[in-house]
Amino acid sequence: MPSFEPVIGLEVHAELATLSKMFCGCPVVDSTNAEPNSSVCEICTGMPGTLPVINQRAVEFALRVALALNCDIAETSVFARKNYFYPDLPKGFQISQYEMPLAQNGWLDFETEDGDRRIRIRRVHLEEDTGKLLHREGYSLVDFNRSGVPLLEIVSEPDMHSTEDVKVFATSLRSLLRYLEVSSADMEKGIVRFEANVSLRSKGSQDLGTRTEVKNLNSFRAMVKALEYEIERQGQILMQGGEVQQETVGWDETRGVTVPQRSKEEAHDYRYFPEPDLPPLQIDPAWVDRIRNELPELPGAKRARFVSKYHLTPYAAALLVEERPVADYFEAAVAHDPGTSPTKIANWLTGEYFGLLNLAGVEIDRSKVSPQSFAELVAMVEREDINATSGKVVLEEIFETGGSPIEIVEARGLAQINDPQAIMDLVNQVLGENPKQVEQYFAGKTTISQWLFGQVMRAAGGRANPALVRANLEQALKNLEESCRSGE
Amino acid sequence: MTDLTTLSLLEAADLLRSGDVSSRELTQACLDRIQDTESKIHAFLTLTPDLALKQAEDADQRLTEWRKEGGKPLPHTWGIPVAIKDVLCLEGVPTTCGSKILEGFRPPYTATSVGRLIDAGAVVLGKTNTDEFAMGSSTENSAFGPTYNPWDLSRVPGGSSGGSAASVASNMCYAALGTDTGGSVRQPASFCGVTGLKSSYGRVSRYGLIAYGSSLDTVGALAHSAADLLPIFHAIAGHDPLDSTSMPDPVPAVDLDGTDLAGLRIGVPKEYFIEGMQHEVEIAVQEAVRVLETLGAVACEISLPHTDLALPVYYIIAPAEASANLARYDAVRYGPRLEAEDLREQYFATRGGLFGQEVKRRIMLGTYALSAGYYDAYYGQAQKVRTLIKGDFEAAFKDVDLIACPVAPTTAFRLGEHSEDPLSMYLEDVFTLPANLAGVPGIAFPVGFDSDHLPIGMQLNAPHLGEAVLFQAASAYQEVTSWHKERPSL
Ligand SMILES: [Zn+2]
Numbered sequence: 001m002p003s004f005e006p007v008i009g010l011e012v013h014a015e016l017a018t019l020s021k022m023f024c025g026c027p028v029v030d031s032t033n034a035e036p037n038s039s040v041c042e043i044c045t046g047m048p049g050t051l052p053v054i055n056q057r058a059v060e061f062a063l064r065v066a067l068a069l070n071c072d073i074a075e076t077s078v079f080a081r082k083n084y085f086y087p088d089l090p091k092g093f094q095i096s097q098y099e100m101p102l103a104q105n106g107w108l109d110f111e112t113e114d115g116d117r118r119i120r121i122r123r124v125h126l127e128e129d130t131g132k133l134l135h136r137e138g139y140s141l142v143d144f145n146r147s148g149v150p151l152l153e154i155v156s157e158p159d160m161h162s163t164e165d166v167k168v169f170a171t172s173l174r175s176l177l178r179y180l181e182v183s184s185a186d187m188e189k190g191i192v193r194f195e196a197n198v199s200l201r202s203k204g205s206q207d208l209g210t211r212t213e214v215k216n217l218n219s220f221r222a223m224v225k226a227l228e229y230e231i232e233r234q235g236q237i238l239m240q241g242g243e244v245q246q247e248t249v250g251w252d253e254t255r256g257v258t259v260p261q262r263s264k265e266e267a268h269d270y271r272y273f274p275e276p277d278l279p280p281l282q283i284d285p286a287w288v289d290r291i292r293n294e295l296p297e298l299p300g301a302k303r304a305r306f307v308s309k310y311h312l313t314p315y316a317a318a319l320l321v322e323e324r325p326v327a328d329y330f331e332a333a334v335a336h337d338p339g340t341s342p343t344k345i346a347n348w349l350t351g352e353y354f355g356l357l358n359l360a361g362v363e364i365d366r367s368k369v370s371p372q373s374f375a376e377l378v379a380m381v382e383r384e385d386i387n388a389t390s391g392k393v394v395l396e397e398i399f400e401t402g403g404s405p406i407e408i409v410e411a412r413g414l415a416q417i418n419d420p421q422a423i424m425d426l427v428n429q430v431l432g433e434n435p436k437q438v439e440q441y442f443a444g445k446t447t448i449s450q451w452l453f454g455q456v457m458r459a460a461g462g463r464a465n466p467a468l469v470r471a472n473l474e475q476a477l478k479n480l481e482e483s484c485r486s487g488e
Numbered sequence: 489m490t491d492l493t494t495l496s497l498l499e500a501a502d503l504l505r506s507g508d509v510s511s512r513e514l515t516q517a518c519l520d521r522i523q524d525t526e527s528k529i530h531a532f533l534t535l536t537p538d539l540a541l542k543q544a545e546d547a548d549q550r551l552t553e554w555r556k557e558g559g560k561p562l563p564h565t566w567g568i569p570v571a572i573k574d575v576l577c578l579e580g581v582p583t584t585c586g587s588k589i590l591e592g593f594r595p596p597y598t599a600t601s602v603g604r605l606i607d608a609g610a611v612v613l614g615k616t617n618t619d620e621f622a623m624g625s626s627t628e629n630s631a632f633g634p635t636y637n638p639w640d641l642s643r644v645p646g647g648s649s650g651g652s653a654a655s656v657a658s659n660m661c662y663a664a665l666g667t668d669t670g671g672s673v674r675q676p677a678s679f680c681g682v683t684g685l686k687s688s689y690g691r692v693s694r695y696g697l698i699a700y701g702s703s704l705d706t707v708g709a710l711a712h713s714a715a716d717l718l719p720i721f722h723a724i725a726g727h728d729p730l731d732s733t734s735m736p737d738p739v740p741a742v743d744l745d746g747t748d749l750a751g752l753r754i755g756v757p758k759e760y761f762i763e764g765m766q767h768e769v770e771i772a773v774q775e776a777v778r779v780l781e782t783l784g785a786v787a788c789e790i791s792l793p794h795t796d797l798a799l800p801v802y803y804i805i806a807p808a809e810a811s812a813n814l815a816r817y818d819a820v821r822y823g824p825r826l827e828a829e830d831l832r833e834q835y836f837a838t839r840g841g842l843f844g845q846e847v848k849r850r851i852m853l854g855t856y857a858l859s860a861g862y863y864d865a866y867y868g869q870a871q872k873v874r875t876l877i878k879g880d881f882e883a884a885f886k887d888v889d890l891i892a893c894p895v896a897p898t899t900a901f902r903l904g905e906h907s908e909d910p911l912s913m914y915l916e917d918v919f920t921l922p923a924n925l926a927g928v929p930g931i932a933f934p935v936g937f938d939s940d941h942l943p944i945g946m947q948l949n950a951p952h953l954g955e956a957v958l959f960q961a962a963s964a965y966q967e968v969t970s971w972h973k974e975r976p977s978l
Contacts, residue, residue: 047822048593049595090816092812092818269860276703277733
């Protein structure tokens, strides 16, 4: 049985978060909740006689991305008209770029479970978004709020060979767009949209098989499921000696299948030609240098730095750097209390804290817990001023109220009991109160010691130093056992 | 009292300044003239008498203030009634491009050129007839009926700015805006015996000019003389941030005093005197060049070797751009809609039913020229040849300051004469297309009459942004001749 390897490339469209649209002065609004057609003018609705004017800010945003993707920037690039008819396309053509894009030949590096990856970027170009159709019973309406919003198209080479590659590429790219502060890159809202081209080839082969374009991927989950399905489908065809048809397929989320949309023969002839209303876009190399110098530290570099500077595991570092506010928060916490282990801070951050944030649906930069309070909390646990259980209680409380962890520990008497004598007294008290369980323990049911441990902790109001409890309990049981033996 | 409508723009402007006549009186005189003659000419698609009278009153108020202030600069367009070609948007006023597909469309904004002319005090009488989407050379392609040549009502006024040319020629207004994509200002100016300016590409904003061939479209104007055109040009020209192809260069002041053309070098391209052209046209143009020589200009023969390629190149580039420019007329957002079973059928019904023959012909030509597999052979090749044509002009302008040539091979032809043969109609523009492909300015003005007493025009071309020298030469010619003062009897 031949073994196949998937070959996958992605075409990504990301709406840029500029103040105004690509070719007119209309504000860019959230088209998923703005009043329909509330941010439109004669230009973005394609009124006769109107002309486009390039939004310089959009070009700057695009350059940031292109530079972060290590692309060559074209000193001269050309806008082109892509011609097709659809009611959400008011001019009957989309202003895009074709033969001379803004940037080409870049790459994006990232790590997967299977190792390091470098995915080549074929091109990055600017275009305008379309409007949106709203289908009603028997008719449709058009909302042009999104029409003319700057759209960045990023095309990868077909360098991905698993859905894991695709997932990590997509999350890395999303993370990059957010770091660069050029797009919210929200997939569920359609701010960033992915299309994939997929083909299979025999493992080890360098040839490319016939590919299909997979569309309608509205979430990361859908993208992975659709690609798994499409890889499986093509594999079945090839295994049975069939031929994959070059076509566009759409992912049907409810049925969990890809559905043919358009065959090669039905493919559009977009009749691209240079946009006569816009002179070629000239990019001053000095401007490019300025933008390059102002680029923030990018996720890949930050991850490497976190590993070397803070001795984090690559996994923990990757978790921290995915969102820039999280990484910034981590570093602020570490800076506040250099005595505390960064690993501990990272563990608390990606463990308990992430859990609270997710549950509450709160972004870290909106949290009531300041990095300073958070660092203090982790420090208190590390110094064994409080135990981990109390630490969680305190974190929950400051997450709700924004209070100071030290004050909460004092007010609620959560300070850890570290006095060995006090703990031994508690242990002896518990053993004295539970002779039956002690008997079972000596009868060989040693797991009962865990229950006894819990009873001691309960008697201490959860505040006892767990390590001391464990040690003292062990010692007490041993003493008991010896005294029993010597008593026989 | 003399008939106010027979005045030149500058004569009318002087009377306005002196207070001898009001803008309201001029406007009313024009409206009356339209009332009397429009049934014969059909120069207008929409008349805006209420707007005009309102603007005239505002202009009069300002003129009264101006006279009190004393001496402050005021554009000569102030209070002057004008007409606007119906491919230029005026907010709230029907703008049809002579097409059924835009019937009833009222743009929500005003074209930069129109807005600037209004800001310079002009009074808008209405929107003038045009070949549908400016595609044509006779105004016969208007979906709302042709315009008739005031010199001979059985003949066309030229096109596509035929309505503007005829309205000026028949004294309905003092000046009119037109547009020129392949000769659409110059050729009707020639046919109607008026003076018409095609501005340099990028000199006048195209914002609000409903696009036909975007890389060729220019806004121009028509009036009785170069001197009358100058204040219109100054009102509308100059950089516009809304048009990315508009030039940032300042618009120079032009001094039209005097007739001295000493040292001006004029090239007469041999390729513009072709087999089959009307002999009287050739003679009149050569005579006009001799008049310019008497004023001090030096004429010589030059060559624009790629002239014969201008026509085929134009009929690839303009339709290609048009095929995209006209895609927006899909009945989704504005204009009439012919309902059908589904979206596709609605496109077919509306576009098939409401575009005229010539528009559909050019959309198909352009679509074909841009199609996969044909792009390189047609559109790509045409762009290369366009560069050669541009090069012809650049080379010529190293040796001469102006190029003088006929506007059209013939004087005005009869209605229907070319209707059955699009190619023979296209040949009407053979002398005007090259300037659009090269982006250079041109001015057309009357230099005589043929044996049927039809006006003959000559055109001058200057280097890109060289309008000043066009005005100087044409104005000097008109100082010593009187062809431009002739009026048709209606
Ligand atoms: Zn807009």
